[in-house]
Structures are given as C-alpha cells and as structure tokens.
Amino acid sequence: MHIRPYTLFSTLHPVILLGYALGAPILTMCMGNPWCLLVSFGCALVMEWFYLGEQFVWQGIRGTWLLFLLIMILNFMTNHRGMIILFQTRTRRYTLESLCYGAANGLLLCAVIFWFRCFSAVLSNQKFLYLFGRRFQTAALLLSMILKLFPETQYKITQIRMAQDDSAFQEKEALKVRLKKGMRQISCLLEWSMEDSIETADSMKARGYGAGRRGQYERYHFTSYDLGALAVMLCLSGTVIMGMVLGKITFSYYPTFTWNKEMLVWNVLICFCEAGFLLMPCWMEVIGAGGRRR
Incomplete structure (x- = not known):
C-alpha cells in the first residue's frame, strides 16, 4: 500500500x-x-x-x-x-x-x-509504538501488527494473483477450475504470511525484544x-x-x-x-x- x-x-x-x-x-x-x-x-x-x-x-x-x-x-x-x-x-x-x-x-x-x-x-x-510501547508493550505491538495486517494481506494477494494470472491466454474457466485456483492462491498467501511471521519473530529475538526497557528509534518533542x-x-x-x-x-x-x-x-x-x-x-x-x- x-x-x-x-x-x-x-x-x-x-x-x-x-x-x-x-x-x-x-x-x-x-x-x-x-x-x-x-x-x-x-x-x-x-x-x-x-x-x-x-x-x-x-x-x-x-x-x-x-x-x-x-x-x-x-x-x-x-x-x-x-x-x-x-x-x-x-x-x-x-x-x-x-x-x-x-x-x-x-x-x-x-x-x-x-x-x-x-x-x-x-x-x-512507529508513532503508535512510541505512544504505547513502554507501558503496554504487548498490546501496542499486537494492535500495530493488526493495523498493518489488512493492507499487507491485500498487497500480497494482489501480487499472488498477478503472478498466477493466465486468464489472458485462456477462455473463460469453469467454476471448479476457478475454485481450485482460488484455493491455491489462499495456500500461497498463508505460506507467505507464515514465512514473514517467522522472520519477524527471529528479528525481534535478535534485537532483544522483551529483554529490558524498550527504546525508541525516534524522539518527539511537544x-x-x-x-x-x-x-x-x-x-x-x-x-x-x-x-x-x-x-x-x-x-x-x-x-x-x-x-x-x-x-x-x-x-x-x-x-x-x-x-x-x-x-x-x-x-x-x-x-x-x-x-x-x-
């Protein structure tokens, strides 16, 4: 997005x-x-x-x-x-x-x-975590990931459809074929999301998330x-x-x-x-x- x-x-x-x-x-x-x-x-x-x-x-x-x-x-x-x-x-x-x-x-x-x-x-x-990351680390992280989930999922499914789209070279497909293709796209989306979640977890662990007081990448002054x-x-x-x-x-x-x-x-x-x-x-x-x- x-x-x-x-x-x-x-x-x-x-x-x-x-x-x-x-x-x-x-x-x-x-x-x-x-x-x-x-x-x-x-x-x-x-x-x-x-x-x-x-x-x-x-x-x-x-x-x-x-x-x-x-x-x-x-x-x-x-x-x-x-x-x-x-x-x-x-x-x-x-x-x-x-x-x-x-x-x-x-x-x-x-x-x-x-x-x-x-x-x-x-x-x-980043600004959402700045506001709530210190006092409510888990809740702030969860909410920020949920807000990020919808646009990311929409982007991923669009990329998967573009990669697997061969409708320009075929006639109108039967319902069974379209359902099969949709299930394959959902399977790819789930695999992609799971891979991203594993990478995110490894990155958080490598950076010491939860080991101490959370720092901030940016500081804001009123x-x-x-x-x-x-x-x-x-x-x-x-x-x-x-x-x-x-x-x-x-x-x-x-x-x-x-x-x-x-x-x-x-x-x-x-x-x-x-x-x-x-x-x-x-x-x-x-x-x-x-x-x-x-």
Whole structure:
C-alpha cells in the first residue's frame, strides 16, 4: 500500500495525530444530522485520496456501496414508522422516513469505515509504538501488527494473483477450475504470511525484544507549533461538540422530518468547523506548501 510519505501534518506530535485519527470516526458516529454525515463522508473520501491515492478511493467505494444499500433496504423493509407513505400492502406500509433513516445509517457506517482505513496512514506503526510501547508493550505491538495486517494481506494477494494470472491466454474457466485456483492462491498467501511471521519473530529475538526497557528509534518533542495545531483542533472540534450538546443540529426522522430551520446559521457554522477539523491535513499542506522540517 502506497502512503504519502511526508506531509506537514505528519510532523506533529504523535499525541495530536492519535487525537485526530480517533476523533474523526468518533465524531462521525455521534452525528445524526444528514448534512453533517454528508460532510464527514466527503471529507473521508478526500482524506483517503490525499493519503492513499485515487485507486484506494474507488476500491473503498466498490467495497462499501453494497453495505450501504443493504442497510438502507433492511431499514426500509422492516421499519414502518413515518408519515410519508411511498406504497403499502395489506399489512405493511413503506415510508420515506424509514428509507432516509436507513440511508443515513448506511452513510454513517461507510464514513466510519473510510476513516479507519486512513488510521494507519495518519498514525504510523512507529508513532503508535512510541505512544504505547513502554507501558503496554504487548498490546501496542499486537494492535500495530493488526493495523498493518489488512493492507499487507491485500498487497500480497494482489501480487499472488498477478503472478498466477493466465486468464489472458485462456477462455473463460469453469467454476471448479476457478475454485481450485482460488484455493491455491489462499495456500500461497498463508505460506507467505507464515514465512514473514517467522522472520519477524527471529528479528525481534535478535534485537532483544522483551529483554529490558524498550527504546525508541525516534524522539518527539511537544513544541509551540504542536500547541498551536492542538489549539486549532480543539477549537474546531469543540464547536462541533458544543453544537451537538446544545441541540443546534438536531434532526429527527420520525414521525416525520423535523429540524429547527431557525438554526440554519448554526448548521452552516458547525458543518464548516467539522470540515475544517476533518480536512486539517489537507489545508495544512496547502498553507505550509511542502511541510515543516524538524
């Protein structure tokens, strides 16, 4: 998986990166306003494109659109609350409110998935181990390896398929042949993963892992620049949280669509602050024009 190697945002202290990487999905999960959910989903797509590239954005969309439709249709078919009836049978009615509520939940889940796909790009394994490696060595190592597992497995299976792909020289294969080829690819993937795990274990043993207090390859210092970035993050995210707590962006789907139209200015302000917080790595890169050197 290709990750943008250097950004201005990546030079910040790992504590701030962790706050952003966890704050984005948590903030999204607390929202019910459809406009805020659309902003979060759009920002998630932009951030995945910024860090991982356009190819991963399309892969993510192809992998989540079925999930989105499934959640929307299930809620539409099972939840019959609402006032605007689209059609009805003898025993059930199907409403616009239930359809929109299912779409909002599906959009929320897809946005959270995209944000967690960006987690390893925002917070590298080395920075994650810097934060938790001394106090929680085993847990930090396990979590960092789990976060690294998914992109590595995807890369390996892609390489195996490319190495064994002979479809260009054959006609469409039967189902039995394709299943056999898939099992062979899975076998190769397991063997490759086991070899890597043995090499990792030998390398850790040779470097004395667990023999004493764990050292760090890099040392990070909390500077005034980090303090300023933290203040901006707290200001933007705090405005969004305050708006949610005070009910400025409250949106109700049942029994009919209800929202306070008098709070339109608040809705625009909170969406703007939400986008500013979620797109912080992008606009910092634009303002910094290349990054800050330590």
